[in-house]
Amino acid sequence: MAAMARRRALLTGWGRTSPTAATVWRPRTAEEAASLLRAAAREPAAARRGAIARGLGRSYGDAAQCAGGAVLDCADLAPGYRLDPGRALVTASAGTSLAELMAHLLPRGFFLPVVPGTRHVTVGGAIGADIHGKNHHADSSFGAHVRALRILTPDGAHREASPGTDPELFWATVGGMGLTGVVTEATFSVVPVETSAMRVDIDRVPDLDAALALMSAHDADYPYSVCWVDLLARGPALGRGVLTRARHARAGELAPAARRDPLAYAPRAVAAAPPHVPPRLLDTWSVRAFNAAYYARAPRRGRGRIQQLSSFFHPLDAVRGWNRLYGPRGLVQYQFALPFGAEEELRRVVAALAAARAPSFLTVLKRLGPGTPAPLSFPIPGWTLALDLPAELPGLAALLHRLDERVLAAGGRIYLAKDSRARAAAVHAMYPRLEEWRALRSRVDPDGVLVSDLARRLEL
Amino acid sequence: MRNAVGAVDSVLVLGGRSEIGAAVAERLVRDGARRVALAARGAADSAGIAEVAARLRAAGASEVHPLEFDAARPETHAAVVEAAAELVGDLDAVVDAFGVLGDQAAFEADPAAAAAAATATYTGHVSAGLAVARRLREQGHGTLVVLSSVAGVRVRRANFVYGSAKAGLDGFAQGLGDALHGSGARVLLVRPGYVRTRMSAHVSAAPFPATPGQVADAVAEGLRTGAETVWVPRRLRLVFAGMRALPRPLWRRLPR
Numbered sequence: 001m002a003a004m005a006r007r008r009a010l011l012t013g014w015g016r017t018s019p020t021a022a023t024v025w026r027p028r029t030a031e032e033a034a035s036l037l038r039a040a041a042r043e044p045a046a047a048r049r050g051a052i053a054r055g056l057g058r059s060y061g062d063a064a065q066c067a068g069g070a071v072l073d074c075a076d077l078a079p080g081y082r083l084d085p086g087r088a089l090v091t092a093s094a095g096t097s098l099a100e101l102m103a104h105l106l107p108r109g110f111f112l113p114v115v116p117g118t119r120h121v122t123v124g125g126a127i128g129a130d131i132h133g134k135n136h137h138a139d140s141s142f143g144a145h146v147r148a149l150r151i152l153t154p155d156g157a158h159r160e161a162s163p164g165t166d167p168e169l170f171w172a173t174v175g176g177m178g179l180t181g182v183v184t185e186a187t188f189s190v191v192p193v194e195t196s197a198m199r200v201d202i203d204r205v206p207d208l209d210a211a212l213a214l215m216s217a218h219d220a221d222y223p224y225s226v227c228w229v230d231l232l233a234r235g236p237a238l239g240r241g242v243l244t245r246a247r248h249a250r251a252g253e254l255a256p257a258a259r260r261d262p263l264a265y266a267p268r269a270v271a272a273a274p275p276h277v278p279p280r281l282l283d284t285w286s287v288r289a290f291n292a293a294y295y296a297r298a299p300r301r302g303r304g305r306i307q308q309l310s311s312f313f314h315p316l317d318a319v320r321g322w323n324r325l326y327g328p329r330g331l332v333q334y335q336f337a338l339p340f341g342a343e344e345e346l347r348r349v350v351a352a353l354a355a356a357r358a359p360s361f362l363t364v365l366k367r368l369g370p371g372t373p374a375p376l377s378f379p380i381p382g383w384t385l386a387l388d389l390p391a392e393l394p395g396l397a398a399l400l401h402r403l404d405e406r407v408l409a410a411g412g413r414i415y416l417a418k419d420s421r422a423r424a425a426a427v428h429a430m431y432p433r434l435e436e437w438r439a440l441r442s443r444v445d446p447d448g449v450l451v452s453d454l455a456r457r458l459e460l
Numbered sequence: 461m462r463n464a465v466g467a468v469d470s471v472l473v474l475g476g477r478s479e480i481g482a483a484v485a486e487r488l489v490r491d492g493a494r495r496v497a498l499a500a501r502g503a504a505d506s507a508g509i510a511e512v513a514a515r516l517r518a519a520g521a522s523e524v525h526p527l528e529f530d531a532a533r534p535e536t537h538a539a540v541v542e543a544a545a546e547l548v549g550d551l552d553a554v555v556d557a558f559g560v561l562g563d564q565a566a567f568e569a570d571p572a573a574a575a576a577a578a579t580a581t582y583t584g585h586v587s588a589g590l591a592v593a594r595r596l597r598e599q600g601h602g603t604l605v606v607l608s609s610v611a612g613v614r615v616r617r618a619n620f621v622y623g624s625a626k627a628g629l630d631g632f633a634q635g636l637g638d639a640l641h642g643s644g645a646r647v648l649l650v651r652p653g654y655v656r657t658r659m660s661a662h663v664s665a666a667p668f669p670a671t672p673g674q675v676a677d678a679v680a681e682g683l684r685t686g687a688e689t690v691w692v693p694r695r696l697r698l699v700f701a702g703m704r705a706l707p708r709p710l711w712r713r714l715p716r
């Protein structure tokens with residue numbers, strides 16, 4: 001067999017900030033991946049640079065980077081998946097992308113239990129970050145739907161973990177940001193659907209309180225719910241937005257022409273961001289104009305609209321490489337969660353962002369439901385707000401540190417998969433079960449072979 | 461690690477008693493750095509180093525380590541860099557802040573002293589810079605901040621021993637930056653004009669003077685933006701574009 005492909009490369013996350021160099025390997029089998037981990041473990045402690053798994057690099061910061069070490073790109077790792085339609089279970093290799101799985105599952109009448117705002121993430125990445133989707137309030141995060149994992153630990157052992165067998169390793173790996181092992185395969189449940197379309201209700205919400213009230217009162221009626229927020233609106237319009245709630249459409253609800261092939265699914269990227277973008281394209285003015293137009297265009301109250309699944313879940317995927325629109329300095333995503341009861345603090349944070357004229361046009365508010373038992377999983381019952389900001393924004397570091405302090409004081413936390421700039425101490429305080437997770441990690445990785453730039457930066 | 465907004469976790473200052481070096485370190489600590497190594501001659505029992513260390517702790521550093529370093533002993537430089545990495549972990553930012561301005565007239569009277577100063581201002585940076593570069597390349601990230609000077613941009617009669625050494629250092633840093641391109645490691649070249657410190661106290665201020673704090677701000681900004689070169693103050697870049705074009709007979713007659 002030919003040698004494993006490898007190259008020395010500069011890597012970043014989706015935000016395109018903080019590039020670091022690593023040797024990127026593409027193991028084709030679990031055995032090849034095991035040999036890479038063993039090689040990383042053999043390095044003398046003083047010179048050890050470690051290893052980390054990487055999916056499609058859609059985490060925004062440095063989670064899937066390992067400066068000076070080995071990055072295991074999982075794309076070629078024993079590719080394959082199978083659907084057991086009777087039990088509604090899928091077993092997939094960790095490098096499989098959700099895009100590929102959706103294209104396979106939908107025509108067969110199934111959908112993934114959780115999808116993030118882009119379909120270009122891998123099963124391994126979905127588990128490493130314990131991702132959540134628009135249905136978190138109803139269905140929790142990806143980890144809640146996983147039945148079994150095959151995990152390669154730094155000693156080269158292939159382990160099986162599930163909520164029943166070795167629950168500690170299982171839950172430390174869910175949300176564990178790749179630091180407990182390389183997931184090679186996962187089995188998870190999928191949900192039956194009649195169509196590949198969504199039945200969507202849209203409401204323009206004039207301010208934050210209206211959004212919170214509507215979501216609190218009626219989220220239970222919808223499996224999917226999310227609110228886009230105009231973060232540049234101030235005064236009485238503070239936190240105004242567009243609330244979108246949906247469920248999978250039933251075959252009878254489709255237009256007659258679409259009923260012939262209700263499960264047809266052919267998503268495409270319709271545009272690509274240009275390779276060179278002028279600096280400060282997305283500044284306060286352009287974003288204000290976009291937000292105002294987006295808000296004005298939304299119907300005050302729309303009911304029962306039938307929408308293609310890809311345009312409901314993954315509108316951003318229609319523009320390939322949209323992260324380049326932020327220019328060469330890249331973007332910072334800030335996502336935090338606050339528990340129920342901290343609505344007043346949420347309002348203050350939104351007001352602080354509006355006062356700072358934070359030019360974010362991808363601001364999303366979501367109600368979170370029950371979390372998983374995973375110690376490092378991000379979602380807690382409450383609210384989460386996610387926003388994108390240009391990394392070059394003056395005063396960004398200080399602004400976000402102030403927000404971190406508020407979030408921490410109110411019992412909240414930030415999302416590691418999005419982070420590229422938090423301070424270690426703040427994150428330690430936000431994740432009170434970090435010690436418990438570390439204890440488990442030291443069981444499977446006593447020598448600290450698995451390490452990422454994120455883990456170094458945040459001293460995980 | 462350097463984060464998305466330019467803050468670092470660890471700093472090594474070569475020339476740990478340097479006023480500018482200390483100001484840069486303090487600024488990086490205020491921006492989030494926790495671990496610092498201060499490398500200087502006789503660092504272990506130096507009151508000056510202790511003073512800088514106390515300042516850095518007050519600014520929020522959790523660890524400040526003194527480290528023995530002599531620019532005139534190039535054979536030790538690789539070991540100094542390794543020792544620093546053992547103390548503070550990955551070197552996120554290395555501030556190369558040592559050098560000797562000296563007195564031009566005295567140098568002309570004592571050529572050996574001039575050569576020794578040139579070692580501290582130029583050749584010592586070659587060995588230290590290459591040792592740092594090797595470490596940064598291995599770790600796949602990190603920034604070497606090199607304190608050059610406008611004195612090296614166009615060398616003047618008034619301080620040509622220092623100026624020529626700075627010219628060498630400036631060229632070395634540019635070449636090293638190019639050599640590191642694509643490695644994850646970078647060089648940030650800093651070209652201050654006149655900065656009032658103990659080094660420059662004996663010469664009168666040149667136009668557009670700056671403070672060590674302003675140099676520190678420029679370095680922090682350069683780390684944030686990923687710049688290759690920063691001038692302090694910024695307008696010196698334009699000034700020196702003009703200076704470079706001055707005819708030699710005129711340049712020769714410039715005061716100081």
Ligand SMILES: Cc1cc2nc3c(=O)[nH]c(=O)nc-3n(C[C@H](O)[C@H](O)[C@H](O)COP(=O)(O)OP(=O)(O)OC[C@H]3O[C@@H](n4cnc5c(N)ncnc54)[C@H](O)[C@@H]3O)c2cc1C
Nearest residue numbers: 055056057058059116117122124125128131132177178183
């Ligand atoms: C436009 C956009 C929208 C997004 N929307 C959402 C959202 O709505 N909800 C949400 O939760 N997230 C969202 N994300 C974040 C994204 O879902 C997560 O960062 C996800 O982890 C990315 O998967 P990836 O395959 O790209 O993994 P990478 O980014 O490559 O890696 C992410 C982490 O997973 C680990 N990992 C990857 N593969 C493995 C493996 N085989 N074994 C063990 N660990 C592994 C890595 O080490 C790393 O720590 C969004 C991202 C983008 C760009």
Ligand SMILES: NC(=O)c1ccc[n+]([C@@H]2O[C@H](COP(=O)([O-])OP(=O)(O)OC[C@H]3O[C@@H](n4cnc5c(N)ncnc54)[C@H](OP(=O)(O)O)[C@@H]3O)[C@@H](O)[C@H]2O)c1
Nearest residue numbers: 477478479480530531558559580607609654655657659660
């Ligand atoms: N001040 C200015 O106007 C100005 C302008 C442009 C550029 N710069 C540059 O900025 C850097 C810092 O200067 P500064 O103003 O902060 O001056 P400084 O306080 O005098 O610092 C220079 C440092 O270099 C150290 N040094 C000299 N010879 C050494 C040797 N052989 N080995 C180890 N260390 C040695 C000195 O150490 P000791 O404490 O042991 O003497 C001193 O701490 C220098 O490179 C300087 O050339 C300064």
